[in-house]
Amino acid sequence: MTSVASEPLSSQKRWIVIYPAYIDKKKTAKQGRKISQILAVENPTSVEIHxxxxxxxxxxxxxxxxxxxxxxxxxxxxxxxxxxxLKNDDGTAKHEQKTRDEIFKMVAEMIPKLKTRQPGYTAPSVASSSAAAAGKKNKKKK
Structure with a gap:
């Protein structure tokens, strides 16, 4: 079995990991928050980070x-x-954010700007989309 360090930087095993707790304002540093509370965001999800x-x-x-x-x-x-x-195989930075901390701060800064975080946003109803999908299926059968 080879060690992770021997794999190229483009291998997914070598990519950095971001958990929502790293940028969650409600978490303490002991609970895993990696950036300052001032920069952190409340209740981030992995989908928002993605x-x-x-x-x-x-x-x-x-x-x-x-x-x-x-x-x-x-x-x-x-x-x-x-x-x-974070890095290419030759060790150069893949993007302008060169460190984990820079990426954490950038993500925490941008999550509040997401459409789903704006006041007045209502998520599409799952029931209505399921009904619409069922209606489309019925139309195809005719």
Missing amino acids: DVLAAVGFNPLLERTKCYPRDGERDFEVQGRVRVQ
């Missing part, structure tokens, strides 16, 4: 089934983590 990174130009990998080891609650809403490639 969306922000994808919008900026990263190629993030969302792992929904992973849980933060320090999180005793194991809440489904905050479950998951995102992997991001």
Whole structure:
């Protein structure tokens, strides 16, 4: 079995990991918050982190089934983590954010700007979209 350090930097095993707890304002440093509370955001989700990174130009990998080891609650809403490639195989920075901390701060800064975080936003109803999908299926059968 080879060590992770011997794999190229483009290998997903070498990508940095971002858990929502790293940028959660409600967490303490002891609970896993990695940036200052002033910069942190309340209740981030792994999907929001993934969306922000994808919008900026990263190629993030969302792992929904992973849980933060320090999180005793194991809440489904905050479950998951995102992997991001920080460096190319030759060791150069892949994006202008060169460190983990810069990426954490950038993500925490952009999450409040997401459409889903804006006042007055209502999420599309799951029941109505399911009914619409069922209606489309029925139309195809005719």
